[in-house]
Amino acid sequence: xxxQSSNPLVGxxxxxLDGPWATYWIAFIRVVTGWWFFHSGITKIIESGFxxxxxxxxxxxMTGTALGGIPVWMGNNLAWLIEPGVPLFETLIGLALMAxxxxxxxAFGGVIFMSLFWIGNAGFGHGVVNSDLMGLLLFMTxxxxxxxRYYGLDALIERTELVKQNPKLRYLLG
Numbered sequence: 001x002x003x004q005s006s007n008p009l010v011g012x013x014x015x016x017l018d019g020p021w022a023t024y025w026i027a028f029i030r031v032v033t034g035w036w037f038f039h040s041g042i043t044k045i046i047e048s049g050f051x052x053x054x055x056x057x058x059x060x061x062m063t064g065t066a067l068g069g070i071p072v073w074m075g076n077n078l079a080w081l082i083e084p085g086v087p088l089f090e091t092l093i094g095l096a097l098m099a100x101x102x103x104x105x106x107a108f109g110g111v112i113f114m115s116l117f118w119i120g121n122a123g124f125g126h127g128v129v130n131s132d133l134m135g136l137l138l139f140m141t142x143x144x145x146x147x148x149r150y151y152g153l154d155a156l157i158e159r160t161e162l163v164k165q166n167p168k169l170r171y172l173l174g
Contacts, residue, residue: 023150030147031098033138037110038094044087053079055086059120066119089113100152103142105172110139146174 059075148154
């Protein structure tokens with residue numbers, strides 16, 4: 001007996017990347033990932049304004065991580081950038097993803113954040129696969145699948161004359 005004939009779902013649902021279920025799912029992943037970062041950033045802004053001192057204080061204590069002394073140096077010398085930057089960029093990345101505008105560019109910012117979180121939290125008490133890696137994979141998925149083109153503003157932006165005349169801009173969109 002073939003597996004296909006015993007599977008009751010064969011032929012009932014199409015999960016190809018160009019099918020409707022896949023496009024809904026890709027858009028959903030983009031919006032949920034955006035909400036996650038937007039909520040994280042806007043909460044920090046509401047609670048601390050643009051003086052999120054926990055970020056630089058946390059980095060100053062990261063002596064035993066895979067990044068060595070880099071985060072400690074950053075925490076000591078770049079607090080002026082980290083304190084307003086973390087809540088601002090988390091909020092902007094989240095807004096861009098939810099709207100589906102400049103999606104790849106925004107998701108690349110999320111990759112940077114999640115890479116630093118993943119490596120910075122390198123105690124890896126739960127192994128290499130942890131929530132920071134999962135966040136990193138979400139942002140990479142948004143980039144690879146050009147998630148802004150599915151029910152996002154990037155689909156409209158790509159039709160503008162500016163993008164048609166400068167097709168390399170599509171690398172930031174989608």
